[in-house]
Amino acid sequence: MRLQTIKLIYLKEILDLLRDRRTIISMLVLPLLVLPLIFLGLNYFLFRSISRAQDKQFNLALKQETGLEGIASSLEQAGFKVRPSDNPRSAVENKETDLGVDVSGETNSPTIRIYADQSQLEATVASGRIETALNQLKEARVKNELQRAGVPERILTPFTVEKVNTAPPKKMSGMFIGAMIGYMFVTFMLMGAMYPAIDMTAGEKERRTMEMILSSPAGRVEIVLGKILVAITASFMTSVMTIISFGVSFFFGMKGFRSARQPQLIMEIPLDAKTFALIFVSIIPMAILSATLMIAIATMAKSYKEAQSYLTPLLLVAIIPAMVSFLPGVKLNAWMALIPIVNFSQLIKELMLGDWSWIGFTLTLLSNLIYAAIAFTGAVMVFKNERILFRT
């Protein structure tokens, strides 16, 4: 095996791929575009509409059977346009008003029902506003009664309960982002390797250029190795793009979160230098594995289309185990570290949570390297098998 030959093949394939639109799209454009779109979309539609719902003047149908005072005025104060109605429920159901309030029962202890279509985000937020307004009214009344009876107000609050979140901000954001990014890494890394792998193997068969390189002084192992290295580069580049894109969209996305008055969602970017380095290291075996696997399988196909029909289902199947990272409370144990893809997406999540173990990390790395070695042996075998290479 000569390094010079491998390098020549590597550089030629890189040049060839950089001129292929499909590869550029799957490697650069997808991760650079999809992630920001998800974030901006979230930011725009979710948080924008929450913040709008907090200020918007909603129409409200009010039915008041009892003599309870002050309901209408306190709702109006809370920013609702109140209009009397016989049946607030049907008013909401028929979309005549956004919300409905129904005060019924005895004057002494009436029941107040709030009607809201909770499948609508805005209505849910607005019904929260009604509740707040009514609770304020209730409190004012209680205070009034207490004052009249000469009881001090503090009897209402004999003690205060406070919840303190001990998870550092990094962990909070890691929980949310880690789950997502582990999954996205798997998806993008497989996809990033897929098109280059197809192009360099089945694509080359289809374009009838395979014999040319096979009859050159380059050896088969050198050829496969060069091609695999290119697929690894593609997979790796895709993941770097994913990180960059994630960082950027996260940064701008968070600005939106803050302005949307959602303080509990404010998060830090959970990437210190050490976490970054560890993620970087764990990406490498995964990139090798996905690249080699894609090359091995794509070599068996005789055309670009056939390779696509092999690899697309593989991609879908491989993405399912990556979803394990979405499950809360799952820990990366020794057994799990032996399952390819699951181990990787879980490890990424735990690294971002800052809650990981060296055993899990090392086992994941080692097992992925072993799988990569098996895939590599397979790829070389496929490439040396002339029945497969010259299948017609």
Added chain:
Amino acid sequence: MINVKDLTKFYQDKKRGKIVAVDHISFEANNGAIFGLLGPNGAGKTTTLRMLATILQPTGGTANIGGHDIVKESQQVRRKIGFLSGDMGLYHRLTPREILRFFGRLNGLNGAGLNQRIERLFELFDMHQFADSKIDTLSTGMRQKTAICRTIVHDPPILILDEPTSGLDVPTAHVVEGYIRDAKVAGKCIVLSTHVMEEAEYLCDRIAVIHQGRIRALGTMDDLRSMTGKNRLREIFIELLGLNETTNNQG
């Protein structure tokens, strides 16, 4: 020099069982001469040439190319040969210059020597105008010129050409044939396959007529004429393939 001895290739096919593609073929091809494999489609010509180019492994027998065994010293063999196929593709997204650089370097050339060689080839085949355009944008003739240059960029002593003119129009085929004759004069050992009698007669010094994996006749054109007692190329061919009996029976 090429020395082929009992070269054999068979496949196992699930449905059709054992398929013999090449059946104990032996021949010699000399330097400064063109040796032709002539036969109909599926006769085993491409399989033979692919084995000589070390792309396929022989099931039996072997060949010696420029002093190296194709099975045991495949890498040294590949250094000595230039392999070309008429329908062989080129990297679509690269330019002729990039392709020649790549194959030149794979063959151990580099630096000024390689650049000079490439310039000479561009001169020889009048390729300067499209040397830096992507293959995608070139005509068939331009591509075939590029393919030839790719085959000979390292100036190999042995040329293995699989139907080098198939699918080409007359002017382009003429360029290719011109080159093959020049290579012969330059003392190279050339083996080519064709299914066109006229091309075999026009180019080859010696011809092996191959059918169903076996050599049916071997010799100069005159040898073949006296062997069959026929004069016209088509008749010789039909005679050697044993096709005329069936036609007679049917007729």
